[in-house]
Amino acid sequence: xxxxxxxxxxxxxxxxxxxxxxxxxxxxxxxxxxxxxxxxxxxxxxxxxxxxxxxxxxxxxxxxxxxxxxxxxxxxxxxxxxxxxxxxxxxxxxxxxxxxxxxxxxxxxxxxxxxxxxxxxxxxxxxxxxxxxxxxxxxxxxxxxxxxxxxxxxxxxxxxxxxxxxxxxxxxxxxxxxxxxxxxxxxxxxxxxxxxxxxxxxxxxxxxxxxxxxxxxxxxxxxxxxxxxxxxxxxxxxxxxxxxxxxxxxxxxxxxxxxxxxxxxxxxxxxxxxxxxxxxxxxxxxxxxxxxxxxxxxxxxxxxxxxxxxxxxxxxxxxxxxxxxxxx
Amino acid sequence: xxxxxxxxxxxxxxxxxxxxxxxxxxxxxxxxxxxxxxxxxxxxxxxxxxxxxxxxxxxxxxxxxxxxxxxxxxxxxxxxxxxxxxxxxxxxxxxxxxxxxxxxxxxxxxxxxxxxxxxxxxxxxxxxxxxxxxxxxxxxxxxxxxxxxxxxxxxxxxxxxxxxxxxxxxxxxxxxxxxxxxxxxxxxxxxxxxxxxxxxxxxxxxxxxxxxxxxxxxxxxxxxxxxxxxxxxxxxxxxxxxxxxxxxxxxxxxxxxxxxxxxxxxxxxxxxxxxxxxxxxxxxxxxxxxxxxxxxxxxxxxxxxxxxx
Amino acid sequence: xxxxxxxxxxxxxxxxxxxxxxxxxxxxxxxxxxxxxxxxxxxxxxxxxxxxxxxxxxxxxxxxxxxxxxxxxxxxxxxxxxxxxxxxxxxxxxxxxxxxxxxxxxxxxxxxxxxxxxxxxxxxxxxxxxxxxxxxxxxxxxxxxxxxxxxxxxxxxxxxxxxxxxxxxxxxxxxxxxxxxxxxxxxxxxxxxxxxxxxxxxxxxxxxxxxxxxxxxxxxxxxxxxxxxxxxxxxxxxxxxxxxxxxxxxxxx
Numbered sequence: 001x002x003x004x005x006x007x008x009x010x011x012x013x014x015x016x017x018x019x020x021x022x023x024x025x026x027x028x029x030x031x032x033x034x035x036x037x038x039x040x041x042x043x044x045x046x047x048x049x050x051x052x053x054x055x056x057x058x059x060x061x062x063x064x065x066x067x068x069x070x071x072x073x074x075x076x077x078x079x080x081x082x083x084x085x086x087x088x089x090x091x092x093x094x095x096x097x098x099x100x101x102x103x104x105x106x107x108x109x110x111x112x113x114x115x116x117x118x119x120x121x122x123x124x125x126x127x128x129x130x131x132x133x134x135x136x137x138x139x140x141x142x143x144x145x146x147x148x149x150x151x152x153x154x155x156x157x158x159x160x161x162x163x164x165x166x167x168x169x170x171x172x173x174x175x176x177x178x179x180x181x182x183x184x185x186x187x188x189x190x191x192x193x194x195x196x197x198x199x200x201x202x203x204x205x206x207x208x209x210x211x212x213x214x215x216x217x218x219x220x221x222x223x224x225x226x227x228x229x230x231x232x233x234x235x236x237x238x239x240x241x242x243x244x245x246x247x248x249x250x251x252x253x254x255x256x257x258x259x260x261x262x263x264x265x266x267x268x269x270x271x272x273x274x275x276x277x278x279x280x281x282x283x284x285x286x287x288x289x290x291x292x293x294x295x296x297x298x299x300x301x302x303x304x305x306x307x308x309x310x311x312x313x314x315x316x317x318x319x320x321x322x323x324x325x326x327x328x
Numbered sequence: 329x330x331x332x333x334x335x336x337x338x339x340x341x342x343x344x345x346x347x348x349x350x351x352x353x354x355x356x357x358x359x360x361x362x363x364x365x366x367x368x369x370x371x372x373x374x375x376x377x378x379x380x381x382x383x384x385x386x387x388x389x390x391x392x393x394x395x396x397x398x399x400x401x402x403x404x405x406x407x408x409x410x411x412x413x414x415x416x417x418x419x420x421x422x423x424x425x426x427x428x429x430x431x432x433x434x435x436x437x438x439x440x441x442x443x444x445x446x447x448x449x450x451x452x453x454x455x456x457x458x459x460x461x462x463x464x465x466x467x468x469x470x471x472x473x474x475x476x477x478x479x480x481x482x483x484x485x486x487x488x489x490x491x492x493x494x495x496x497x498x499x500x501x502x503x504x505x506x507x508x509x510x511x512x513x514x515x516x517x518x519x520x521x522x523x524x525x526x527x528x529x530x531x532x533x534x535x536x537x538x539x540x541x542x543x544x545x546x547x548x549x550x551x552x553x554x555x556x557x558x559x560x561x562x563x564x565x566x567x568x569x570x571x572x573x574x575x576x577x578x579x580x581x582x583x584x585x586x587x588x589x590x591x592x593x594x595x596x597x598x599x600x601x602x603x604x605x606x607x608x609x610x611x612x613x614x615x616x617x618x619x620x621x622x623x624x625x626x627x628x629x630x631x632x633x634x635x636x637x
Numbered sequence: 638x639x640x641x642x643x644x645x646x647x648x649x650x651x652x653x654x655x656x657x658x659x660x661x662x663x664x665x666x667x668x669x670x671x672x673x674x675x676x677x678x679x680x681x682x683x684x685x686x687x688x689x690x691x692x693x694x695x696x697x698x699x700x701x702x703x704x705x706x707x708x709x710x711x712x713x714x715x716x717x718x719x720x721x722x723x724x725x726x727x728x729x730x731x732x733x734x735x736x737x738x739x740x741x742x743x744x745x746x747x748x749x750x751x752x753x754x755x756x757x758x759x760x761x762x763x764x765x766x767x768x769x770x771x772x773x774x775x776x777x778x779x780x781x782x783x784x785x786x787x788x789x790x791x792x793x794x795x796x797x798x799x800x801x802x803x804x805x806x807x808x809x810x811x812x813x814x815x816x817x818x819x820x821x822x823x824x825x826x827x828x829x830x831x832x833x834x835x836x837x838x839x840x841x842x843x844x845x846x847x848x849x850x851x852x853x854x855x856x857x858x859x860x861x862x863x864x865x866x867x868x869x870x871x872x873x874x875x876x877x878x879x880x881x882x883x884x885x886x887x888x889x890x
Contacts, residue, residue: 047442053441053442053445055445101621101624101625105624105628107441108379108441108584109624109628111445112576112580112620112624113621113624115573115576116573116576116577116580116617116620116621116624117617117621119573119613119617120614120617120618120621123612123613123614123617124614127609127610127611127612127613127614128610177752180751180752180753180754181751181752183754183755183756184750184751184752184753184754184755185738185742185747185748185750185753185755185758185761186748186749186750186751187755188735188738188739188742188755189739189742189743189748191728191730191731191735192728192731192735192736192739195727195728195729195730195731196726196727196728196729198710198726199726199727199728199793200728200739201709201710201711201714202710202714202719202720202726202797203714203719203739203740203743203796203797203799203800204711204714204715204740204743204744204748204800205711205739205743205748206711206748207711210748213749213751242569243569243572243573244452244569247381247446247449247452250442250446250449251446251449254446259730283460284457284460284461285457286453286454286456286457286460287453287454287457287458287461289453290450290451290452290453290454290457291450291454293446293447293449293450293453294432294447294450294454297436297443297446297447297450298432298435298436298447301439301443
């Protein structure tokens, strides 16, 4: 565990120093990474640790973005702390009834129900344009961070300095919180549910209630990620709620490796940079991503982090065997 | 196909009935196409327990291929009246796609369902770009070709004969599938494998071969649906992802794994959409999702499906 | 002796098939009860009813005076009843330590502690180690799926004990275990029960040696009914009874 802490701190330092070294464009990609990292931390709690595959997490990401839009644009509330609070509250309020309905079912049905809810929201965002702005989306205005407006900065400056560090801070806090959750007694019970829900019941694990809590936590994380996305692009877009966006979230989780704490973060990072590089390379980037997904699912189901872990394990074993051989 | 009359004009009972029938027929046509795709989904799920997220992609593939097939055939001397056969040929010809895709899916059969879903999701991504590569990003269509078969009916209620043909074709497929599953040896084999994979294997059933056939059949139903719909609607890249949700709605309402369910579910969704579009366009898809959620809560097995949670 | 579990005239039918009829029994503190009978006699159905998994078609089931018909496993664990199955249930990817900790977390009511550290929890750690020591688990960080079949079974039973239940129901706890080990396991069970304050043990058992040596009471099931409810000595003394219930092949000579 100690190693993980050092790696985390190192990554945090490197990311914090990035604005001093990198161009604005990669910094905005990193912003995307922070947003998706948060959303994926939540999804991994639900999927990797509790075993529930939700095809509707994008709903909550969209809720976050639209909360930011409604707060800043329609209500004139520019305090980002307030926006975050609203986004989390909205996500929880929506997640509780949906969760109550969905956690009664498992695997396919859970996936289908969450997909249906996700698309329900998408439909609502798309069609009720008087309320939601329709397919044009809703604008998100620049928020103030801890009361500071940074009015003298242009958009790029704002996004790549103060907002960047704020978002990084959010991701860091989110990571620490999720780490604690995953290593708590609650986290253990979630893993028990994933491994064998029936046996878990017999050991007194309140399966439904815990699944609901995991679902709600995941939704809150997704919403926070959504607010970051909304501020970054300045727009809350109905396509954020489309089912393929949920599919991408799962793709990212698998890419990094689920049931593995760092997996989703690695997955988010790799996916975003991979997608970006591919997009500038070819217009058929979806094809490449699809092939990558096939390769991962078929050959490396434990994702990149899992692959790295087994490689390291193999290396260590070889060193130990060589050592033993030498000493024999 | 539908004339856009405002509410105030539809006051006399006769035109109300006409409008109603008009909408009804539109709904049934849509249902016919949906049924084909959903039946493919049901077959594959019923036997292999795979939910194919790429069903919409096969549908789109059928649509684009259908357009190319018809265009090519007409340019090479096919009489206009026979364009339907070019479409059917395209739909059926795409059966070649089935076995390789099934072979790919076979690598994850034993694993968690999540992996199967993700693999089919990967196919969605891949196929979309393949379509983009071959046909480009702009929607394609066949213009008014389908009107070659003329219209049926008179006065305010006229329906393109093509639409009736498609509905008839879907009915034929429905009946044919039903007979196939109940009366033929292979059909019974299918149902046995669906019930119990292991026992069937020990009884000498080549489960692998059954799976390949079933998946290919499911694929063909999807591509056929796409090919048949394309004269009346444009083929676009969005088709693949848009259809998935509708197909899911059909399957949930009708019950997973049931062909009868596909018929009823398709009618439900097709008609709901048709009426929603006429009276409350904002509710078009919303109404469907609400029904899906209601069904999943009240009767998760759907109308004809088996056990749920 | 206060009664812990009680059934009164319990019947369970599936359509025309009567799995249980008119079962009335009571289990009190400090009793070790063995339920015997051949397959299909209704033993598992009875245990399912006792543990709130099945709702009886008629009759009542109470645990510590509370009606537990169809109450479900979670609530039951909360009330103080634990159960281990004949078919081994494990958490494949969890370690021995984690498996036992799952039960301890339930028992100490810590399931909703979202931000507390599990590894740093001394109470959980020590309770896990007590259970592990008693059941002979030395390597606590092995994944459950890598254990031998016998060890998996033992882990399953151990995790039930880790709940510190008042009553524990075991379904053939020594099946699949070699004869030499059977007695050892039974001794472990009895010791564990004492250690954890388990007030009554109910087991389904086919091995008659074990039944006679460790039980206080034998409940013989036959075709859904309780044919006899006696002490082992009385039960095994009645050869005809034994033959009916167990089958001539296994009747003691």
